Amino acid sequence: MSNSTERPAFSFFRNLRPNKARQFAVIGLGRFGRAVCETLHQSGYEVLGTDVNESRVADILAAGISAHAVVLDSTNPLALKEAGIFEFDTVIVAIGNYLQESIITTLNLKEAGVAYVIAKASSDVHAKLLQKVGADRVVLPEYEAGCNLAQTLTKPGILDRFDLDPEHSIVELKVPESFYGKTILELRLRSDYGLNVLAIGQSQSFDINPKPDRRLCQEDVLVVIGNKSDLDRLPL
Incomplete structure (x- = not known):
């Protein structure tokens, strides 16, 4: 669930x-x-x-x-x-x-x-x-405002975003359920999604440039950077 x-x-x-x-x-x-x-x-x-x-x-x-x-x-x-x-x-x-x-x-x-x-x-x-x-x-x-509303309705896992240009963004998001218990290396975010992990947050603090063997849990928040079309492919 x-x-x-x-x-x-x-x-x-x-x-x-x-x-x-x-x-x-x-x-x-x-x-x-x-x-x-x-x-x-x-x-x-x-x-x-x-x-x-x-x-x-x-x-x-x-x-x-x-x-x-x-x-x-x-x-x-x-x-x-x-x-x-x-x-x-x-x-x-x-x-x-x-x-x-x-x-x-x-x-x-x-x-x-x-x-x-x-x-x-x-x-x-x-x-x-x-x-x-x-x-x-x-x-x-x-x-x-319309785009933000649509994003909220269709991608409720996104908590915040910073648009770098019309095509690229840095996004702060809840860890998807399918990512629980897996390491960054196992998720293959760069090779499969074209995304780079900038930080992992928990309890109001961030682990910047986390190691590939960092295992994700339900309480984590991911900060990733990439093309907007690649970000849309995340299972949020």
């Missing part, structure tokens, strides 16, 4: 996230931007929230989800400069529902030398335009 007990991810990927010294600016405080701003703030990062809408700026300040927030028109390079936006390590352009403003803002940021710009897109065409003007990463929240 398979184990149905839910266990939380061991947060292996916390070491892959930016360090606490990194500063973020979020442009656009609608539902998406507000959620990004709140999550970063709660995680202890310094966040500056901006929006052209004064009430949205007032709302996030009142809610205490950002230490700093200003009203500005992000299509105006001078306004961005005066607010210090160009000095931030990472800027998230969260005004995806306004195509022209989103593209102009992204272009302003990249032309000013902002190192890493993440932009929200509302369509595939919008995403391509953002990439053309230099966005370092483009997100389609609705599409990604």
